[in-house]
Amino acid sequence: xxxxxxxxxxLQYVKPATLQEASKFLADNAGVAKPxxxxxxxxVRLRDxxxxxxxxxxxxxxEGTKELSFDPQKGLTIGAAVTMNQVASHPDVLKHYPNxxxxxxxxxxxxxxxxxxxxxxxCNASPAGDTIGTCMxxxxxxxxxxxxxxxxxxxNSFFLAPGRTVLKPGDVVIAVHxxxxxxxxxxxxxxxxxxxxxxxxxxxxxxxxYPTNESASGYRFRIALASVAxxxxxxxxxxxxxxxxxxxxxxxxxxxxxxxxxxxxxxxVRGSARYRKQMVKNLTREALTEVWTKLSK
Amino acid sequence: MTLKxxxxxxxxxxxxxxxxxxxxxxxxxxxxxxxTGTKNxxxxxxxxxCTVLMNGEPVNxxxxxxxxxxxxxxxTVEGLAKAGKLSKLQDTIIQAGGVQCGxxxxxxxxxxxxxxxxxxxxxxTEVRSAIVGNLCRCTGYVRIVDAIKMAAK
Numbered sequence: 001x002x003x004x005x006x007x008x009x010x011l012q013y014v015k016p017a018t019l020q021e022a023s024k025f026l027a028d029n030a031g032v033a034k035p036x037x038x039x040x041x042x043x044v045r046l047r048d049x050x051x052x053x054x055x056x057x058x059x060x061x062x063e064g065t066k067e068l069s070f071d072p073q074k075g076l077t078i079g080a081a082v083t084m085n086q087v088a089s090h091p092d093v094l095k096h097y098p099n100x101x102x103x104x105x106x107x108x109x110x111x112x113x114x115x116x117x118x119x120x121x122x123c124n125a126s127p128a129g130d131t132i133g134t135c136m137x138x139x140x141x142x143x144x145x146x147x148x149x150x151x152x153x154x155x156n157s158f159f160l161a162p163g164r165t166v167l168k169p170g171d172v173v174i175a176v177h178x179x180x181x182x183x184x185x186x187x188x189x190x191x192x193x194x195x196x197x198x199x200x201x202x203x204x205x206x207x208x209x210y211p212t213n214e215s216a217s218g219y220r221f222r223i224a225l226a227s228v229a230x231x232x233x234x235x236x237x238x239x240x241x242x243x244x245x246x247x248x249x250x251x252x253x254x255x256x257x258x259x260x261x262x263x264x265x266x267x268x269v270r271g272s273a274r275y276r277k278q279m280v281k282n283l284t285r286e287a288l289t290e291v292w293t294k295l296s297k
Numbered sequence: 298m299t300l301k302x303x304x305x306x307x308x309x310x311x312x313x314x315x316x317x318x319x320x321x322x323x324x325x326x327x328x329x330x331x332x333t334g335t336k337n338x339x340x341x342x343x344x345x346x347c348t349v350l351m352n353g354e355p356v357n358x359x360x361x362x363x364x365x366x367x368x369x370x371x372x373t374v375e376g377l378a379k380a381g382k383l384s385k386l387q388d389t390i391i392q393a394g395g396v397q398c399g400x401x402x403x404x405x406x407x408x409x410x411x412x413x414x415x416x417x418x419x420x421x422t423e424v425r426s427a428i429v430g431n432l433c434r435c436t437g438y439v440r441i442v443d444a445i446k447m448a449a450k
Contacts, residue, residue: 006337006359008319013301013364043360044341058365085354109430111355111408112342 008046015058019145019172026057027147027170035059035172037081038115040108041124064143064174070096075179080120080172084113084131097178099187099208103134106191106201119173122155125165125231132232133206133224134189138178146171159231182210182220186294190283191226194270201227202271203279205259207287209295215243219295221255223284228263228276235262238284247292256285303367307332308376316363323347323358325366326373334374334403338432345431348404349373355411357430374403377410386410386448393444397435405431409445418449 014033016022026033033055036042045051059065065081070092078087087093088104107113107121107130121129122142132155140155147170155176158165167173187208193199204226212220221242224234238259245251265276300315307330314329326332326349338346340359347358350372377384386409389395396402405428412419412427419427424445425438433441 006321006324006340008321011319012299013318013362015365039360039362040342047340056362060365108342109345110411110427111345111348111357111430112360114351114354114356115342115360 005047008043009049009052011046011053012055013058014055015061017061019062019064019174022057022059022062022172023145023147023170025055026172029055030169033057035080035123037065037117037120038083040112040116041120041126059172062172062174067175072180075177075181077175077177078118079175080117082117082119084116084118084121085110087118088113096181097138097187099185099189099206100131100134100138100178102187103131103189103206106130106189119176122158122176123165123167123173125159125161125163127162127230127232128201128204128227129232130189130191130201130204130226133204133226133234134187134208135176135178136232136234137187137206137208137222137224138181140176140178142176143174144171145174150174156234162230182212184295185210186291188287188290190287192279192283200270203227203265203276203283205280205283205287207284207291209288209291211295217243217245217247219247219292221288221291223255223259223288225259225263225280227270228265228280230264235259237262242288247296249289252285252288252292255288256281259284301364303364305366305369305371307371308373314363318362318364320363321359322349322351322356322361322363322366322371325363326358326371329363332373332375336400336403338400343430343432344401345404345408345428346401348407348431350407350411353411353414355408372407374406377406384410386413386445389447390441390444393440393447395436395441395444401431401433401435405433405441409441409448412445413449419445421446 036056036058060081065079067079068082070076084104088101093101118131121131136155142153190205191201192203206224209221223238238255241255241258260277260281265273267273304313326335336346338344342357342360348355349358408431424442
């Protein structure tokens with residue numbers, strides 16, 4: 001239930017000067033302090049009383065959090081304080097990772113995307129996170145600063161349950177790094193909301209494909225789903241369908257059904273489990289067909 | 298709770314304000330600076346009634362802490378008119394009949410002002426995309442879109 005009161009519960013705003021200071025503060029105040037960048041998820045949960053905190057720890061001034069850069073050898077680095085709009089409009093993102101720009105642009109509204117971040121979307125670990133699937137398919141790796149220093153955490157081992165990740169008290173995600181995309185990459189993100197733009201996803205389907213000699217079909221496809229399982233996940237079962245045989249519309253249909261069979265959605269205010277399953281099939285078919293049409297040109 | 302003193306620019310005026318640490322930018326604008334043009338609607342970042350420009354970009358001011366606005370440059374609806382003269386968009390929204398109850402209008406004007414700055418000649422779809430985060434329950438949007446297109450000409 002939305003609480004229309006404009007105020008937030010009592011809390012302190014903390015702005016550490018260094019990553020060490022931030023990690024120490026967060027570890028010393030485990031459970032009552034949280035990293036803060038755009039606040040687009042935290043504020044709603046604080047107002048609703050679902051999230052209780054004594055401290056919001058602003059990470060926007062910390063080293064590396066504002067970085068948004070592309071290196072043709074290394075790939076793309078997106079700092080934790082880089083907004084969805086900055087990502088969606090960056091020339092290198094549009095050129096090399098257009099599917100990520102598309103996913104970022106599908107989130108909420110323009111003014112919210114001026115505060116919301118990709119890293120925040122990931123750390124919030126909502127099953128509905130619109131940019132998570134695409135970052136997973138692009139083999140994203142998080143750079144995490146903890147009390148013991150910096151470590152890397154791949155996205156495919158990051159999520160535990162809705163809202164829960166492997167992050168420990170004291171951890172600050174500095175950035176997400178996406179390696180150089182495979183040659184000839186085509187991708188898309190299909191999102192079903194209650195209205196055409198701006199809503200949370202009832203179902204989200206991220207698909208990418210690229211030519212490769214390593215599979216019998218000559219192509220590799222990858223499919224990740226939002227809002228249809230406890231955590232954003234990749235459907236290896238459906239991907240397997242597309243690796244062994246020549247790609248045809250019948251095979252795409254088969255992969256769409258396999259994707260549907262791999263999801264475990266729930267009933268909620270935005271849609272029933274049954275509806276979600278059907279929509280997974282339809283949107284996967286639509287996304288795969290779109291990607292395949294572009295790849296086979 | 299300890300207050301935090303911040304200095305920022307609001308509508309071209311430098312202001313120094315003592316704010317509680319949990320105060321939002323929206324509350325500061327309305328309650329500390331008495332600029333009540335900016336509205337509180339949903340307090341969840343969905344309705345856009347609280348939209349202001351922060352360093353030139355529209356944000357939901359209900360989702361920003363005042364304490365983090367040290368040095369920021371804020372424009373509210375009160376800052377759109379210059380020297381007592383309405384902006385072109387403010388004129389066209391009146392001409393087009395894009396105002397009914399008026400609650401969404403301040404946020405709508407801010408979003409549309411930012412749109413016209415980054416894209417001086419938007420299509421209908423671009424206009425509608427830019428105001429996705431500004432809910433209006435009166436007009437059905439058509440006249441608002443008309444007004445934004447008129448201002449673009």
